[in-house]
Amino acid sequence: MRKTKINNYCEIKIKGLNQDKFINKIYKKYNLFDIKKVDYNILSLKINLKDEKNIKKELINNNFEILKIKHFGLKYLFKTFLKRYGIITGILIILVGVLLSNKYILKTEIIGNDLISTTEINECLKEYGISTFTNKNNIDCEEIEKYLTSKFDKLSLVSIIKKGNSLVINIKEKVVNDEYENIDSFVPLVSNENGRILSIKLIQGTLNVKVGDLISKGDILVQPYIYDSSNELKKVKPQAEIVAEIWHEESYTHYDKKVVTERTGKTYVEKQISLCGIDLMKTEGCNFGSYEKESSEINFSIFLPIKSKTNIYYETTKVTKVEPFEEVKESLIEKCRKNALLKVQDCEIINKEYHKLISGAGVHTIVYVIQTEKQVGVYENQL
């Protein structure tokens, strides 16, 4: 006995009266399955997916309320999927994109470069014909490796692999000894301070000074050459650690008696109004013997050249001030010390501090000296 089986069906739950009449009406046209009475007015049944539309119409026409519809079967899923045009289009686009992108190089990755910039290598690859969206099948890794090695002298090894959508270029640069790099551009090591040499540690080059020598800023310390065993001159990059004693000075002169100009407190205000340089109004001039003057000017209008000028005169007088040196000596020494310390850099080691006093005829000069130790020597082109 063959078993009737529906694969793609729809289960409907309906609510209404005269369900028997309804079943009698539609069974002749459509096959109905698993008709179950849930309640006196609620019925559940299964129908073929192809009959769903028509049966729904019949239900509505016979005043039945559809409580629930559930769909089963692959055919329904397939039908639903086909209705979603957006999803289908999206999936197609993604498939096309994946298929196409797998064929092409989307990124070049360069590893191991230090002296040679990534841009230079990319430019070189472009000249060869390799850039984004190059067909993977057209890339011969061995040929590119040979090309890059021949183009750049600094490269000792190049390795290229295709990894997914990326082209990975691993390079190893040549390690060039300082002695042979930029051989023609070596400049001497010169002093950047004035001082006296305390110690020398020569690394490379020919010394021009010795311990104890007094040096000035700009003096050559190490020459950029050496004489080899066969007495031939060989150019090298000069390198040395030279420590020198440096003196930072600050001085100040004090006078026991000083003539200073002071204001008496009297003032006089002079006003002047002019148009195009011609005075329209002017007060009387000041009659102070000696004075200090402060002036200010205002433009009355931006359209007309009317100006107002105000001069304030402060009467002054000369006063002799007496300030004994002993009273201010300590503060002046401290002031000189602070100013001298400002000249000392962080990398300097302070060895000694002292001051000198030179006095005579009411004039006293303080010289404060800070003695430090510092590594000197910069390349001539950096001075």
Place this chain on the structure above:
Amino acid sequence: MFNFFSELKKHFALSDSLFSSYQIINLSNKFLYIEGHKGVLNFSTEMITFKVKNGVITVQGKCLYISEISNDTLAISGEIKSIEVF
């Protein structure tokens, strides 16, 4: 839905006179197959009544439901207690 008695008639080349207006097969009081029904008169989980030519058949039981109904055939499933022909 296939028609069991029609297939039987075709297979064994039986005459129509052997077949009455309707045919019923009761399988272990759990499944009832009817050919030749004329529509359902009453339907509930305890009783299903349907028309046949020159009569009415009532099926009583528990958890009764119509497995399938088509133009000529009707299949009832559930715990069948009695079948009465009027």
